[in-house]
Amino acid sequence: MPKETKVEIKGFEAKHYDALLDFISLGKYKSFIRRVISDMNIQPDDRILDMGCGTGRNACLMAEFLSEKGSILGLDIGDEMIAQFEKNCAELAHVNVQKMRIDEPLPLENEFDKALLSFVFHGFPPEKQEKIIANARKALKPGGELFILDYQEFDLGKKPWFFRLIFKKAECRLAQDYLKVDWKNYLKARGFDDFDEKTYFRNIVRLLRARLVG
Ligand SMILES: C[S@@+](CC[C@H](N)C(=O)[O-])C[C@H]1O[C@@H](n2cnc3c(N)ncnc32)[C@H](O)[C@@H]1O
Known part of the structure; x- marks a missing residue:
């Protein structure tokens, strides 16, 4: 039985998260x-x-693309992840991290040009996804861009047996629900438009860009 969600990463997995991703992706x-x-x-x-x-x-x-006028604020709830963020970005004065839940109301309004959800969004149930998108919408400036890096929608049942096996073993149950949602339509109904998408790893992963209607 797959776990409901695996998005809160702790312990060994958190400590070696980047190395594990490098290893799994060969x-x-x-x-x-x-x-x-x-x-x-x-x-x-x-x-x-x-x-x-x-x-x-x-x-x-x-940060490599930013001048000193640009900035990045990272939000996370994992102590181990935050400690690594602080260490990895220590030299970057305009990059900061705060311990905050992204699925509860955030005190950020009309401040950001871009918001990124990278391999996070699929691990939340629908009511939490609503809150995350509402937070992104509120935090972005009008015309700002939301980027979701996550799975592309696909029919898991039509994938080869070994892919289905690995996906179900590696991923949480919510990730299977995530594949079935038309995320562009979902975001369109929540104030976003002007979509653009790029896919990677044989169309399994997608960077979806959605612009907040100004
Ligand atoms: C799969 S990792 C992805 C990390 C990073 N975005 C990346 O692409 O490398 C998911 C991250 O989301 C964080 N997370 C999980 N639930 C969260 C929540 N409710 N609020 C903030 N961060 C959360 C975890 O601590 C973990 O660092």
Whole structure:
């Protein structure tokens, strides 16, 4: 029976999160995530909210595109993840992390040009997903961009048996529900438009960009 959610990462997995991703992806994660971040078209003075930021790996890469006018705020609830973020981004004055739940109301309003949800969103039940999107909508400036890096919608039943087996073993039950939602329609009904998408790993993973209607 798969676990309901695996998005709260603790202990050994949290301590070695980046190394585990590199190992599982046979070393491909590094170049993949670099490509994703470059596909975000980050501008030098962007203010970026990284929701469920993890170890700061994405933040460090995003920071390469920023001038000192730009900034990144990471939010996470995992103490181990936050400690790694602080260590990894210690040299970057305009990159910060705070311990905050992204699925509860956030005190951030009309501040950010971009918000990123990277491999986080699929691990929440629908009522929490509503709260996360409401937080992103409130935190973004009008015309700001929400990026969701996560699974592309696909029919798990039509994938080869070994893929189904690995997916069900590795992923939580909520991830299976996530695959069935038309996320562009979902976001359209919640004030977003102007979608753009890029896919990776043979269309299994997608970077979806949605713009907050100004
Ligand atoms: C799978 S990791 C992804 C980390 C990072 N975004 C990345 O792409 O490398 C999920 C992250 O979400 C964080 N997280 C889980 N639930 C959260 C919540 N309710 N609020 C904030 N962060 C959360 C976890 O602590 C973990 O760091």
